[in-house]
């Protein structure tokens with residue numbers, strides 16, 4: 001480890017390692033700092049990704065894939081099942097292998113990586129960010145960087161230390177409980193989503209199969225409604241009722257910032273990517289591919305900015321512009337849709353399911369579903385068309 | 390006086406509480422959590438914690 005790098009990335013999740021990979025490929029010296037002792041664990045994730053999105057940012061290694069997914073089943077509060085017509089392929093990953101694989105790719109591209117490295121503050125020089133303060137094996141270090149990248153996930157403190165407003169509002173934080181369990185007997189080339197204010201208020205419950213009876217079963221509820229009943233209490237109730245035979249192998253907690261896009265994600269010498277920048281799709285809570293798409297852009301822009309010797313906010317804003325074009329604009333619409341969907345009553349959810357089941361199978365598309373659900377709020381239908389076509 | 394009790398045995402070190410803390414008052418390491426003196430006892434962290442590892446105490 002040197003005491004100065006072109007780029008220091010805080011956090012070795014998929015966003016951080018992807019940013020590091022593309023920055024290193026452009027010739028920058030890059031150091032990734034990760035507070036945990038091993039990249040990729042624990043896995044706080046349902047591990048679902050779409051093929052097309054993932055392929056746009058990395059060559060998919062078959063070892064990362066637990067289960068190929070070819071369909072989606074949705075369940076209404078009263079138990080009606082709506083199977084969506086889709087041609088899209090997806091995967092349930094083994095994120096431990098996936099995250100580690102992405103870190104290896106970053107390393108092969110020339111990035112250095114240090115685990116057990118806890119970043120606790122930023123360095124400032126002439127009123128701008130100039131590096132990080134870090135603790136590693138009981139020793140404190142001050143490391144300089146031309147650009148610091150905050151890829152520190154849901155905690156998102158790097159941005160705050162620089163004066164950005166990265167806190168997630170309570171109502172937008174989905175607080176989550178998940179188990180990985182055996183004996184979940186359900187069609188395993190489909191993902192299964194349950195919408196009901198009783199099962200998962202202001203959120204949803206998911207079953208993401210990993211093959212051969214193994215599955216991630218979890219749910220998220222809004223922080224607005226988690227005061228009196230925790231997500232684990234909701235999950236236990238669901239499992240007792242629907243999968244009493246489940247044998248639980250792993251249990252994890254987690255939070256997803258399903259928030260409106262942050263207004264500010266770059267400053268002189270500082271960029272935020274991934275969950276730290278609230279780049280999660282607010283409806284689905286999916287953040288892996290979004291974080292990697294943002295990471296690829298951020299890494300390339302940072303690399304070019306360094307070559308030009310200009311790491312000012314103005315120069316780095318190219319990242320924001322390209323991210324807006326790629327996914328950011330859509331995410332603003334997804335946020336509006338989330339506000340609507342998460343607040344639907346169980347009666348309205350059942351009614352939507354009933355109506356969509358009248359359609360022939362091939363017309364039960366995600367767009368059709370939203371159009372049906374939004375009958376009471378037609379102004380949002382235009383928005384739904386924008387993101388689902 | 391209100392205070393917050395941290396229960397290490399329950400904590401999953403997931404960072405959800407850190408994400409909603411309005412005052413950046415939580416230090417979270419791989420397997421340690423500390424609430425600093427920046428805390429204003431707003432209780433966001435207590436209400437959001439998925440495993441109820443933080444508890445609101447009200448003594449006297």
Ligand SMILES: Cc1cc2nc3c(=O)[nH]c(=O)nc-3n(C[C@H](O)[C@H](O)[C@H](O)COP(=O)(O)OP(=O)(O)OC[C@H]3O[C@@H](n4cnc5c(N)ncnc54)[C@H](O)[C@@H]3O)c2cc1C
Nearest residue numbers: 011013014015035046047048119153254274275286287288
């Ligand atoms: C229960 C659950 C289910 C989910 N399911 C899905 C899903 O199916 N599909 C999907 O796409 N997304 C899913 N997500 C969201 C997804 O997990 C995140 O969007 C994704 O991990 C974000 O990647 P990231 O690199 O931005 O952050 P992270 O993966 O969170 O990585 C951040 C890293 O930064 C490190 N770090 C934090 N602070 C510091 C510090 N001060 N110093 C050093 N290191 C630090 C952390 O230890 C961590 O390793 C789920 C989330 C949860 C909680």
Ligand code: SF4
Nearest residue numbers: 400401403404406438
């Ligand atoms: S939200 Fe709860 S489980 Fe997660 S780190 Fe905070 S105290 Fe621990």
Ligand code: SF4
Nearest residue numbers: 410428429431432434
């Ligand atoms: S009570 Fe509020 S201020 Fe104190 S640590 Fe929790 S969230 Fe932060």
